[in-house]
Amino acid sequence: MAVYFECFTRTTMPRQELFDKSLSIDAHASSMADSGEQAIGGVTSGQISLGEQVTWRARHFGIPVRMTSEISELEPAVSFTDQQLRGPFKKFHHVHEFYDSADATIMVDKIHFEAPLGPLGWLVERLVLGWYMPRLIRARNAYLVGTTAL
Structure with a gap:
């Protein structure tokens, strides 16, 4: 029981700028305004770094959610990984990779998550989270590539 998906985002934004924006707590909160996502613990503004944690509070499908994640790997301007330490998922692992192409920067999100609750979780993964999570990441x-300044 697990879901894996990848999202590819192409932009003319320089790789370093996109990398930095992707680590911005403020940019993330703004991009998730529809769910009222707010950083309420750990690093709550500015840029998060290797080994640091953030606790988010949000509302998805009308349900209040809290999730604490940590930046577990970071290679500047190349990649970083965040993973859930506590929260609604049995497992949540998100690798962000950044590449230069001839005329653009490519950001690749590789996400692996697993819902709790055994067979019920499997059903929720297939019926709801499997389409909702990629939509949320896209x-x-x-938002990140469409905004030139925070």
Whole structure:
């Protein structure tokens, strides 16, 4: 029982700028305004770094959610990984990779998550989270590349 998906985002934004924006707590909160996502613990503004944690509070499907994640790997301007330490998922692991192409920067999100609750979780993964999570990541990425300044 697990879901894996990748999202590819192409932009003319320089790789370093997109990398930095992707680590911005403020940019993430703004990109998730529809769910009222707020950083309420750990690093709550500015840029998060290797080994640091953030606790988010949000509302998805009308349900209040809290999730604490940590930046567990970071290679500047190349990649970073965040993973859930506490929260609604049995497992949540998100690798962000950044590449230069001839005329653009490519950001690749590789996400692996697993819902709790055994067979019920499997059903929720297939019926809801399997389409909702990629949509959420694409919306976040569109916000990041569509904004020139925070």
